[in-house]
Amino acid sequence: MSGAEQTPLRFDGDLSGTLMPWDKGVPGGGGPIPLADVAGKRWNLLREDLPLPVAVLDGESLERNSRWMRSFAAEHGVALAPHGKTTLAPALFDLQMRDGAWGITVSTPHQIAVAVAAGHRRIFVANQLIGRSGIAYVLDQLERDPELAIYSLVDSLDLVTQLAAVAAGKGGRRALPVLVEMGFEGGRTGCRTVEQGLAVARAVAASPYLELAGVEGFEGIIRKADLESTLDAVNAFLGQVVMLAQACDREGLFASDDVLLSAGGSGFFDLVVTAFNAARLERRTTTLLRSGCYITHDSGLYTFLFSLLNMRAPELLAEDAPSPALRVWAYVQSMPEPGRAIVTMGKRDVGFDEMPKPELWHRPSADMSAPQALTPDHQVIALNDQHGFLDIPHESPLRVGDMIGFGISHPCLTFDKWRVLHVIDGAFDVIGSIRTYF
Numbered sequence: 258m259s260g261a262e263q264t265p266l267r268f269d270g271d272l273s274g275t276l277m278p279w280d281k282g283v284p285g286g287g288g289p290i291p292l293a294d295v296a297g298k299r300w301n302l303l304r305e306d307l308p309l310p311v312a313v314l315d316g317e318s319l320e321r322n323s324r325w326m327r328s329f330a331a332e333h334g335v336a337l338a339p340h341g342k343t344t345l346a347p348a349l350f351d352l353q354m355r356d357g358a359w360g361i362t363v364s365t366p367h368q369i370a371v372a373v374a375a376g377h378r379r380i381f382v383a384n385q386l387i388g389r390s391g392i393a394y395v396l397d398q399l400e401r402d403p404e405l406a407i408y409s410l411v412d413s414l415d416l417v418t419q420l421a422a423v424a425a426g427k428g429g430r431r432a433l434p435v436l437v438e439m440g441f442e443g444g445r446t447g448c449r450t451v452e453q454g455l456a457v458a459r460a461v462a463a464s465p466y467l468e469l470a471g472v473e474g475f476e477g478i479i480r481k482a483d484l485e486s487t488l489d490a491v492n493a494f495l496g497q498v499v500m501l502a503q504a505c506d507r508e509g510l511f512a513s514d515d516v517l518l519s520a521g522g523s524g525f526f527d528l529v530v531t532a533f534n535a536a537r538l539e540r541r542t543t544t545l546l547r548s549g550c551y552i553t554h555d556s557g558l559y560t561f562l563f564s565l566l567n568m569r570a571p572e573l574l575a576e577d578a579p580s581p582a583l584r585v586w587a588y589v590q591s592m593p594e595p596g597r598a599i600v601t602m603g604k605r606d607v608g609f610d611e612m613p614k615p616e617l618w619h620r621p622s623a624d625m626s627a628p629q630a631l632t633p634d635h636q637v638i639a640l641n642d643q644h645g646f647l648d649i650p651h652e653s654p655l656r657v658g659d660m661i662g663f664g665i666s667h668p669c670l671t672f673d674k675w676r677v678l679h680v681i682d683g684a685f686d687v688i689g690s691i692r693t694y695f
Contacts, residue, residue, distance in 0.1 A: 274291060274292045274293070274692075275289045275290065275291055275292065276289065276290040276291075276292065276295065276677055276690055276692075277289055280676050280677045281310075281311075281675065281676065281677065282307060282308065282310070282311040282312060282675065282677050282678070282679065283307075283308075283677055283690075284300070284306065284307060284308060285308065292689070292690055292691075292692070295679075295687060295689055295690045296687070296688050296689055298687065299686065299687075300679070300686070300687040301625075301684070301685055301686050301687065302586065302679075302681055302685040302686075302687070303619055303621065303625055303628070303660070303685045304621070304625065305621050305660075306687075307679065307687070309586055309587050309588050309601055309602075309660065310585055310586060310587040310601055310602040310606045310607075311585070311586050311679065312583065312584070312585050312586075312606075312671065312672075312674075312675045312677075312678045312679070313583075313584055313585075313586065313678065313679050313680070313681050313687075314553065314582050314583055314678050314679070314680045314681070314691070315581075315582045315583075315584075315680075315681060316680045316681065316682055316688055316689070317682070317683065318553075318554070318579075318580050318581065318582035319349070319352065319552060319553065319582045319680070320352075321577050321579070321580065322551055322552050322553065322554055322579040322580070322582060323352055323353060323355075323356045323552060324356060324577060325551070325577045325578065325579055326339075326356070326548065326551050326552075326579075327356040327357050328577075329526075329573065330357065330546065331357070333530045333534070333544075334534065334544075335530055335533075335534070335543075335544040335545070335546055336358075336359035336543050336544065336545045336546070337353075337357070337358050337359055337545070337546050337547075337548070338358060338359050338360045338361060338362045338379075338381045338519075338545055338546070338547050339353045339358055339361065339362060339547065339548060339549050339551075339552065340362040340363075340364075340383065340522075340547050340548065340549025340550075341361045341362055341363050341368065341371075341372060341549065342362075342363055342364050342365075342368055342549065342669065343549035343550050343552065343553075343668055343669050343672065344549070344552065344553070344668070344672050344693065345368065345371060345672065345673070345693045345694050345695050346672070346678070346691045346692065346693045346694075347371065347372075347375035347692075347694070348689075348691040348692070349552055349691065350372070350375060350377065351375075352552075353552065354377075359379065359543075359545060360377065360378075360379030360380060360381055360406075361377050361379070361380055361381070362380075362381045362382075362383050362547045362549070363380060363381075363382055363383070364382065364383055364384045365384065365391075366386075366390070366391035366394055366395070369382060369394070369395065369398075369407065370394070371694045373398055373405070378402070378404050378405050378406065379406050380405075380406070380407045380408070381408045381519065381545070381547065382395075382407060382408060382409040382410065383410065383473070383475065383519075383547055384409065384410060384446075385409065385410050385411065385412065385416055385438070385446060386409045386420065387416070387419075389423055392419070392420060392423040392424075393423055393427060395407050395409070395433070396423065396424055396427050396431075396433065397427075399431045399433070400427075400430060400431060406434065407433075407434075408434050408435065408436060408470055408471075408517070409433070409434075409435055409436075410435060410436055410437070410438040410446070410473055411435045411436070411437055411438065411457055411461060411467075412437065412438040412440065412446050412447050412448050412454075412457065413448075413457060414456065414457060414460050417457060417460040417461055417464065417467065418460075420433060420435070420464075420466070420467060421464045421466045421467060424466035424467070425466055429465065429466040432465070432466060432467055432468040432512070433466060433467050433468070434467075434468050434469075434470040434512070435461055435467055435468070435469065435470060436469075436470050436471040436472055436473040436517060436519065437454045437457050437458045437461065437469070437471075437472050437473070437501065437505075438454075438472075438473050438474065439451075439454055439472065439473070439474040439494070439497050439498045439501055440474070441479065441490075441494050441497075444478065444479070445475075445478070447474060447475075448501075451497060451500050451501045451504060454472070454501040455501060455504050455505065455508075458472075458501070458504075458505045458508075458510050459508070459510060461510070462508075462510040462511075462512070468512035468513070469505065469510050469511050469512050470511070470512065470513060470516070470517050471502070471511070471516050471517030471518055471519060471543075471545075472498055472501050472502040472505065472516075472517075472518055472519075473498070473517075473518075473519045473520065474494060474495070474497070474498040474519075474520045475520060475522065475547075476491045476494055476495060476520055476521075476522065476525050476528070476529065477521075477522025477523070477524055477525065478522075479491050479494060484565065488525075488528070488569075491525050491528055492528060492532065495520065495528060495529060495532035495533070496532065498518065498520060498532075498533075499518070499532060499533065499535075499536045502516065502518055502536055502538060502542075503536065503538060506538040506539050506540060511540060513540075514540050514541055515540065515541045515542075515543055516538055516540045516541065516542050516543070517542075517543050517545050518533040518536060518542055518543070518544050518545065519544075519545040519546075519547060520533070520546070520547070521545075521546035521547050521548055522547070522548060522549075522550075523548040523549060523550040523551050523559055523562065524559070524562035524565075524566075525562075526546050526548050527566060527569060527570055527573060529544070529546060530544060530546070549669075550667070550668050550669070551579055552582070553581070553582040553583040553668045554579040554580055554581045554582060554668075555581055555583065555664065555665055555666050555667060555668050556581045556613075556614045556616065556664025556665060556666060557610075557611040557614065557664070557665070557666025557667070558610065558611065558666045558667050559579075559666075559667075559668075560581070563578070563579065581664055583664075583665055583668055583671060583672075583678075584616070584617075584662045584663060584664060584665070585602055585606055585607045585613065585662075585663045585665060585671065586660055586661065586662050586663070587600040587601045587602035587606070587645065587660070587661055587663065588600065588601045588658060588659070588660060588661075589647075589655050589656065589657050589658065589659045589660075589661065590644070590657070591657065592655070592656070592657055595651070596648060596649060596650075596651070597646065597647070597648065597649065598647040598649050598653075598655055599644055599645070599646060599647070600644070600645040600647055600661060601643070601644070601645075602640075602643075602644075602645045602663065603640045603641050603642045603643040603644050603645055604640045604641065604642055605642050605643060605674060606643075606671075606674055606675075607640070607645075607663065607665055607671050607674065608665055608666065608667050608668075608669070608670030608671040608674070609640055609670070610666055610667040610670060611666035611667070612636070612637040612638070612640070612666075613637050613645070613663035613664065613665050613666070614637070614663060614664040614665075614666075615631045615635045615636070615637065615647060615661050615662075615663055616630065616631060616662055616663065616664045617629065617630060617631065617661065617662035618631050618654065618655060618659055618660065618661050618662070619659065619660045619661075619662075620656070620658070620659050620660075621658070621659075621660065628660075628662060628685075629654075631661070632650065634648075634649075634650045635647060635648070635649050635650070635653065635655075636648045637663070647661075672693055672695070673693070673695040675693060676692060676693055676695075677690055677691070677692055677693075678690065678691055678693070
């Protein structure tokens with residue numbers, strides 16, 4: 258793809274748009290490099306222009322994944338506020354907004370500040386605002402910018418009281434929009450029953466400092482003994498969210514004629530659409546999905562979850578299905594004993610919810626041949642801080658100095674280990690770089 262097509266992958270806004278020579282994955286020995294100048298450096302991964310380990314994003318996969326989710330949302334009449342904590346990369350926020358996102362989702366005051374600094378004006382906080390400092394920051398931002406909207410969650414009467422108290426102390430000139438969060442037994446936050454949720458909703462509606470914008474839940478961490486039980490539990494939970502919204506609607510508790518119903522991680526968002534689009538409230542309803550990991554997909558958890566999605570609704574993945582866009586590359590550093598290779602990648606470089614998967618290998622040479630696939634019997638069995646332990650078969654082609662591209666599982670916990678990720682094209686040329694702000 259041309260440099261012009263990659264403009265959404267560059268970020269030159271209010272945050273630092275510069276690579277420093279001490280950033281991991283950036284060639285050392287030079288000076289600061291503006292992001293806009295990266296493509297002109299003509300770095301190539303296979304030519305060893307970058308120090309390894311290095312995290313890279315396949316630009317074509319990013320674009321395709323983003324288009325796929327845009328098409329899904331449009332086809333089903335829902336809105337998308339992608340969870341920005343997955344990447345915390347404003348350049349990727351920009352790509353998602355270009356493809357029609359309603360807003361951006363975050364989880365913490367720090368992440369809110371990143372989104373505000375990057376120029377976003379509709380921010381969904383998929384979490385509770387707790388503590389005077391964080392609440393006051395949000396209220397100050399709302400006061401400074403009349404066009405800014407920041408939504409957050411409540412799940413208790415105590416939190417309603419705290420939010421209202423901080424708002425009252427600051428004058429309360431703008432009501433803080435909140436959604437009641439439904440949860441489930443053994444889960445994280447959220448009201449455990451519809452009755453609890455309704456009591457919280459009534460308290461919100463009675464406060465002059467808050468306004469009830471909708472109802473929210475997160476189904477992504479529901480796990481049962483088998484797939485059928487998991488799907489039953491997810492659907493039952495989504496039914497609880499809808500029941501609470503209907504109860505609030507009947508009592509006239511919502512502050513707006515456009516009610517938000519929000520859920521949807523990157524595994525069961527199709528079930529969310531079915532449940533929420535059938536809610537049939539008296540007020541207009543916006544089903545707001547918050548999938549984040551779709552933008553890069555992965556080689557483990559989300560590949561598995563999408564295989565289940567394909568079983569439920571094969572038509573959704575018929576064309577341009579999401580594909581893994583994120584890899585971490587490392588060298589074979591040592592082969593100290595038969596059947597074992599040590600690579601220059603560890604816990605400081607890659608997430609390990611599931612062990613990274615060695616997928617491609619390349620031997621640097623003048624002919625620049627394309628990387629080859631590694632067989633499944635090459636497996637990472639352990640990680641230290643800076644080293645990976647790789648079991649290899651007797652006939653493995655690997656040698657010291659070879660490069661290996663590792664697929665990852667759960668993108669969030671790889672992104673947060675990198676301040677800089679490079680975007681590559683099909684020839685492994687670096688066509689841009691992005692910064693993260695963890």
